[in-house]
Amino acid sequence: MNSEKLTGTAIRFVLNDAAFAFRDIQDRIIDGGLTRIYSWVIASFIKDGKLPSPVNDLPWPVSFTRPLSITVDQTRVSSAEIQLLQNSLLTYADFWNARGKDWREELRQHAKEEQFLDELSKETGVSVNRLRALPAGSASIQEPAPEPETEQTARAA
């Protein structure tokens, strides 16, 4: 509403505070409604023979992926997520579902693109590295430098 007077640190706090409120609503919808809806629908599918029962487990365990949390530091968050993915601390499911996409479909699409690059490279004689916009594994996202401390933040500290 009125964030023009806020410093970078203050606006991060405000967004974090707002994110908690949104998370609270998500918790209520998931815990109070969606988990039960999921169980009812899956039970119905199993009963109707549209879905097999799980082996050695009950069919109810489920988790829900939430949308990306609100942030002003999209670049910083993306950089952190890439590191977490590379270190197996973030799953593809969490990464893609938060963006409203099926991780399996995204990985499948990625594999198709890699396959196509290989084929195109053979066909044209242009190396795969030259066909890519960026070489694989290159650090394409630079973490932003910390903001300089303003007079206002210095006084607050």
Place this chain on the structure above:
Amino acid sequence: MARTTAKAKGRKAIVPQLPAKVAVQAVDGFESAAYTRDRSIVWSATPDQSANPSSFTRAEILRLSRYLVNNFSLVERVLTAIECYGVGAGLIANASTTDSDFNHQASQAFDKWGNSVFCSANNQYTLYEQQKLIARELILAGEIFIVLVKAATGYPQLTLVSSENVRHSGDKKDDSIDGLYVDDYGKVTAYNIFSGKTYQKVDAGNVIHLLRHKNIGQLRGIGSFAASLNSMRDHKDCMLLEKKAVKVHSSLALVVEKTGGEATNGGIAGELMGANVSVTGKPNVGLERAFGGAVTYLEKGEKVTPISSDRSTSGFQAFLELLVRDVCLNISIPYEF
């Protein structure tokens, strides 16, 4: 120190003293429990009235909240923000049993079911659209009812029921409490749902009553805006009045003061009329004089004072901000967001 200085100067020091009979009022040692004319008196409600207000009170809070959604942009902004940031593209289910094959199939089957409008009984919403409506209603009405129904083919479907449509039928034989049938232990056994024509008693096993609990034993939800409805209405009223005042001020260009106090057809503004008024015969000399940048001459005894307005003031804007902050505090979304 002040007394010493006063004495040194030969004057009598003024020492403030409390009146002899002033006593601090306290009940059982608690000042906050005392009635005093210095503060507004709050008539008490029983704990059950607070948790479960009458259907009239609840309906009135909801009626005002819905009115403000349509007529006060801040409320719509809050609800839209909750839709966008709370639900976004949707809360997506991932089966997490120990059977990975089942997880894959179940997640896909549920997503396929949710991504189709046939998951709603009226074939109107996908599950993800319904999630947004659920989020809105949870804030606005404090509750929503999700009825689990099955199509004739056995296909599972959902029906969203708003707070207004679960209520007492008015029938003497209806022993529900505000539309909820409760057993001796306070457990809800069924809901009285108004379908537009008739009331239907639906077993609690087929209804998900999603509500924001604020009190123990609370049966029905109360909208999140309840505590700030008055501030929102005050904000709206003040805005309306201030806008009127600014419009009036803006419509006045100048004032002609006359010694005699009587208006005439002559003088600098005597013949002013609307620009869209067709003038036949007599030219609109007054208008030309006033807006043409020409040198004008006043009649004897006339004095022209251009009007300048200081409305709206920064103090007024600060007051409005205060009211908005009150609304934001109530819903735990920071004002600056």
